[in-house]
Amino acid sequence: MSTIDLFTVSDEERARAAAHARMATAQAANIPDIPASTPLRPVHRVAVIGAGTMGGGIAMSLANIGIPVTLIDSSEQGLERGLARVKDNYATTVKRGKLSQADMDQRLALITGSLQMADVKDADMVIEAVFEDMGLKQDIFRQLDAHCKPGAILATNTSGLDVDAIAAVTSRPQDVVGAHFFSPAHVMKLLEVVRGARTAPDVIATLMDLGRRMGKIAVLSRIYPGFIGNALFRHYTREAHFLVEDGALPHEVDAALKKFGYAMGIFAVHDMAGNDVGYQTRKAQMATRPTDRRWNDLIMKLCDQGRLGQKSGKGWYRYEAGDRTPQRDPELERFIVDESARMGIVRQPISEDDIIKRCLYGMVNEGARLLEHGIASRPSDIDITYLTGYGFPAHHGGPMYLADRIGLANVLADIQQLHARYGHWWQPAPLLEQLVREGRRFADLQPAP
Numbered sequence: 290m291s292t293i294d295l296f297t298v299s300d301e302e303r304a305r306a307a308a309h310a311r312m313a314t315a316q317a318a319n320i321p322d323i324p325a326s327t328p329l330r331p332v333h334r335v336a337v338i339g340a341g342t343m344g345g346g347i348a349m350s351l352a353n354i355g356i357p358v359t360l361i362d363s364s365e366q367g368l369e370r371g372l373a374r375v376k377d378n379y380a381t382t383v384k385r386g387k388l389s390q391a392d393m394d395q396r397l398a399l400i401t402g403s404l405q406m407a408d409v410k411d412a413d414m415v416i417e418a419v420f421e422d423m424g425l426k427q428d429i430f431r432q433l434d435a436h437c438k439p440g441a442i443l444a445t446n447t448s449g450l451d452v453d454a455i456a457a458v459t460s461r462p463q464d465v466v467g468a469h470f471f472s473p474a475h476v477m478k479l480l481e482v483v484r485g486a487r488t489a490p491d492v493i494a495t496l497m498d499l500g501r502r503m504g505k506i507a508v509l510s511r512i513y514p515g516f517i518g519n520a521l522f523r524h525y526t527r528e529a530h531f532l533v534e535d536g537a538l539p540h541e542v543d544a545a546l547k548k549f550g551y552a553m554g555i556f557a558v559h560d561m562a563g564n565d566v567g568y569q570t571r572k573a574q575m576a577t578r579p580t581d582r583r584w585n586d587l588i589m590k591l592c593d594q595g596r597l598g599q600k601s602g603k604g605w606y607r608y609e610a611g612d613r614t615p616q617r618d619p620e621l622e623r624f625i626v627d628e629s630a631r632m633g634i635v636r637q638p639i640s641e642d643d644i645i646k647r648c649l650y651g652m653v654n655e656g657a658r659l660l661e662h663g664i665a666s667r668p669s670d671i672d673i674t675y676l677t678g679y680g681f682p683a684h685h686g687g688p689m690y691l692a693d694r695i696g697l698a699n700v701l702a703d704i705q706q707l708h709a710r711y712g713h714w715w716q717p718a719p720l721l722e723q724l725v726r727e728g729r730r731f732a733d734l735q736p737a738p
Contacts (some may be wrong), residue, residue, distance in 0.1 A: 293695055295645050296548050298684045302694075306686030310676055313669035313687065317508045318497060321666060321736065325493040330442060336361055336412035338429055340371025340402070344418035344447025345447060346474030349375055352399040352505045353475070359412065361403045368402045375400060378475065389655040406432045414442040414499075416468055423450055427458045434459040442492050444468035449515045452485040462487040465497055471518060471678045479678030480505040481516050485573075506677050513664040517674045520659060521688065524651030527714065529555045530585040532644055534629050536636040539605040555648075556605035557615050560598035564605075569728050573634050582713035587628060594622070650704055653692040657718035660734060668731040693730040701725045 291645050298306075315461045319325070335351050337344045337541060339364035360375075362368035374395060382388040393526055406429075409415050426445055433443050441467045456465035467483025481498040484493055493509065500507030510516040510611050515523060531544050531555075543554020553561070560680050571589060577582065591604060596606035599613055606615035629636050652675075659665040665674075670688020681709075685691045706714035724730065 295642065295649075295695075298550075303684045306684050306690065307688050309669070309686045310673065313673035313676070314506055316669050316735075317506055317673055318449035318501065319736075320493065320497070320509055323490045323494055327491055329495045329498055330413065330440065330491055332356065332442075332445065332495060332499055334359075334412050336376045336409040338362075338406075338409075338415065338417040338433075339419040340368045341418065343472055343474055344416075345375045345378070345471055346472065346476070347416055347418055347446065348400050349378060349396070349475035350505075352396040352459060352469075353504075355399070357399045357401070359401050359403050359408050361408060363404070365404060368404060370444070372400070372402050378473075390474060404570075405434050407498045408442075409433060409436050410438060412437065412441055414444060414495075416444045416446055418446040418470070423454060426450065426455050430465070431458050432456050434461065436612045440464070442466065442495060444496065446470050447483075451521050452483050452510060453487075456485050456487065463489040464492060465511075466492050467510075467516070468496060469510075477678060478505050479518070479674060480507045481518060481674070481678075482507050482509050483516055484509060484511055486512075499549050508674050508677075509666045509671050510670075511661070511662075511667060513659065515676060517665050517671055517734045518678050520664070521652040521655050521671070521675065522679060524655050524714070528554060528587060528651045529696060530587055530645040530706065531583065531711075532639060532647060533587065533625055534585065534632065534634055535639060536629075537639045537644060538617075538622055538625065540615075541639070542644055542648075543615075545641040546648065548641060549645050552680055557587065557673050560606055560608075560615065561613075563600060564588050564596065564598050569593050583711070587625070590628070591621075591625075594624075634657060637648060646703055647707065649688060649691070650707070651702055651714065652688045653700055654704055654715070654718050654721060656689050656692075657721040657724075657731075660696055660731075661718065661720035667735050669735060693732050697721065697730060698725050717729055 307709065334357050336359040337348045338361050340360050344360060348360045351358045360371060362371060374678050379388065379393040383390055387550040393685060404576050415433055417426060419425055419429060430443060434571050438445065443459065445452060446468050448469055450493035452465065454466040456462035459465060460484065465485055466488050467482035469483060471477035471479050482493060482496050482500065497507045497509065508517065513520055522578060532542050533539060540554035543556050546554045568589065595601055596604045599608055603618060605621065608616065625635065645717065656671045661667060665671050668689040672690050676683055699719060704715055704717050708717060
């Protein structure tokens, strides 16, 4: 029912989308209940806990703006590996002519390694960047509470865990905040700042400002599973997987997404990242998840077959030695067809339009929920999160902006049809229904600059 061509965008519309992105970037820095004049806490020295890929990237982001960093890890091997990775990253930038050797040496000199948690004692801010494990993070925050000076900001780099549950193990929940960096942290421009129930306003303001100084776009989110970005991304990936069960093949889904404007299709992305990412978490969740809705476990079955992606030479595609170009794999495609039959699904051809609608409209519907519950402050915050951190095609302006362009009545009508056909995951968001009833758009929810 869309009234526009999702694959063709005029120069005029591209210009409007670019203007919207500029507005969204500027608006993201404005927090409705925290005045711009809020005094910031000093951030002269930072400690980063965890010397893995993420921790090293965060340390580089800080050193790049002249802030001394203590990079702390629990093992000497892990610390040495992390410091070596940081040095290699800088060396690559020098080799490309984007950084002088003198600047590299200056930045490396700002990063000090340590194996002692007590070395956080002089830090104005600590950023924890360990595995997504609640117990581990809580243990670290108990230690930080014991060692950090009063007034130090305690930030957790989590992509979806409950920041309040982490803050609860400290005696200073007002100082605890979420700082969701995106990997590689020294390159990616998005920083989700996650506000806990008791996070102090000046902590939020200070982290938002630090993000800006690091050259990032900082977007504020309330606590919600996946915050803003991953909350929507779950719907995008789940629909892509359901599409494969319903009749599309991975290369068809990816081709439609690339035609829409994504640099890579979702299945090629899975293969690049590794299909086993999150395998153990998903395996654990399978035992307790609700049985009143549809789930997709194809990616788990691929892992069980050793189809981990590029690193194993086969995943959703196959790969020739030394070549990362995805190639169709008849064996995988037979497996998908057999799985559909096993589940009692009659496979049907799916058009490019329907592939994009199902991947896009699930995000829009979830975005409406985030706005309704105050998780995101404004529609443009969702758009800039997607344009900056998730590769959403810039010429479409973001999922909420594009929904307005398509027409919310059209979007809702399609969602209602999908709900009638597929059930639970397509329950229309009350805010979306309300906006259609009132003849309004997401843009009408946008506060004045």
